Amino acid sequence: MRGLMKTARGFGNLELLELDDPIPKRDEVLIEVAAAGLCGTDIHIKHDQAFYTPPVVLGHEYSGTVVEVGSDVTSAQAGDSVVSPATAYCGKCHQCKTGHMNRCTAEDKRILGTSRANGAFARYLVVPDYIVHQVPKGVTMEEAALAEPMACVVHSVIDKTPICPGDVVVVQGPGTMGLMATQVAKAMGAGKVIVTGVTSDEWRFDIARRIGADLTIDVQGQESPIDIIKAETDGRGADAVIEASGACVACTQAFEFVKVAGHVTLLGVRGRPADIDLDPIVVKELTMSGTWGTLPSSWVTTLRLMSTHKVDVSPLITHRISLSEWEKGFELMESQKAIKVLFISFE
Ligand SMILES: [Zn+2]
Ligand SMILES: [Zn+2]
Structure with missing residues (x-):
């Protein structure tokens, strides 16, 4: 598969690279990305103005379909439509134990598209099963790709x-x-x-x-x-x-x-x-x-608001492009001509 990778610190250093397809570990799900949104954070990473640890495939706003699950996974199965937050919280630190998983202090924390976890600007990604949420009926995959910013x-x-x-x-x-x-x-x-x-x-x-x-x-x-x-x-x-x-x-x-x-x-x-x-x-x-960020409950509420049409994110999707046109996507965001740019094809 091809993935848009931030290869090193500094301005730019973005490359569409040929990568091995990821393989899910026992507690992970392998997801084929349906749609992935460009976010201000991705622009900041391009400009070296945000926290990130290269090399890493960018992209933390996405929806996708589960294609394979690890042997310990019981909460999702192949064919499920899913979304997830960017951050895999530890559940063990003081912040997590007091309900502030959005501010988890674990030093080895995985953050999709930012640190220790390749993100959604690629055909596939793997995420731990405990952060996955099922996309309810009536919510399109394009809409679901905006669940991450909506949950924030x-x-x-x-x-x-x-x-x-x-x-x-x-x-x-x-x-x-x-x-x-x-x-x-x-x-x-x-x-x-x-x-x-x-x-x-x-x-x-x-x-x-x-x-x-x-x-x-x-x-x-x-x-x-x-x-x-x-x-x-x-x-x-x-x-x-x-x-x-x-x-x-x-x-x-x-x-x-x-x-x-x-x-x-x-x-x-x-x-x-x-x-x-x-x-x-x-x-x-x-x-x-x-x-800052989201709690697990923010996702439950977000998906309910979307499925009951209390919110409608579709008017915010101003551009749909393929990952091969990533430079155009960044340019649209940098020149402030877009609200939400979605990658909808990853060939
Ligand atoms: Zn974002
Ligand atoms: Zn924690």
């Missing part, structure tokens, strides 16, 4: 953001995560979801409105975004703000958009220190959450 959003929005029915929620950044957060906030009963972005996001705003956003705001537009949000909330501000743009300035805006005693959730890292006035947290008595 489910953890951020459902587990970590107190949203009550009727609430006004502001989502900053109409990228993959922000658009998914919009859908999840709606599924939780938010009365109004307002998506903010910049002028160049106009085409993303169209998608945001199509998938349920009640209002979109260009923060670089003529009218002050704070005034618009105040007008939408009887002068009070949003009940919750979900920061999904990664921009440092958006944190400052989040403190302005949110109401007194409201909540701000940071979805994703900034990657650099920010010079931010923290006094609004004190003066407005705000609460805040940071969130």
Whole structure:
């Protein structure tokens, strides 16, 4: 099979290489990849701006069909449609034992497409059976390939953001995560979801409105975004703000958009220190959450939301290409012309 491998540290060093087909160990399943999504993390690895241990086949957002299972595997069988998180947690460290498997501290941890485990940008991959989830009926394999980012959003929005029915929620950044957060906030009963972005996001705003956003705001537009949000909330501000743009300035805006005693959730890292006035947290008595990755329960919830059509990720799939066109996929992401690029052929 051919796999897109990060061969060494440094910028680039990506090669589509001929590799041996993987063989499942006793507790592993061999999966034929149906669809695999390009993620910002893959771009960061290309640019040498993320944690990874080369050589490794990239790709951690995928769906696939089980083709073979190891002798100890009882939870999956050949023919099953499956997805899995990227990280194989140990179940033994303090974080795992206290329910924070997303922050497992085991040093030999396997992370698909990043460290010690070849990922899904290849025809086959192997994963330990205990992290596999079955794809429910009614969810297509292309949709299931977006379960990984959706599970991250489910953890951020459902587990970590107190949203009550009727609430006004502001989502900053109409990228993959922000658009998914919009859908999840709606599924939780938010009365109004307002998506903010910049002028160049106009085409993303169209998608945001199509998938349920009640209002979109260009923060670089003529009218002050704070005034618009105040007008939408009887002068009070949003009940919750979900920061999904990664921009440092958006944190400052989040403190302005949110109401007194409201909540701000940071979805994703900034990657650099920010010079931010923290006094609004004190003066407005705000609460805040940071969130990282997924818990096993995030996957159960995600797949239920997908199968009951409480969320619809299909409008977020803007490009479908073959793995042989990987350079085009990276270019689409780097030039911000895509929401989600899927590899759907691995010849
Ligand atoms: Zn990802
Ligand atoms: Zn652990």
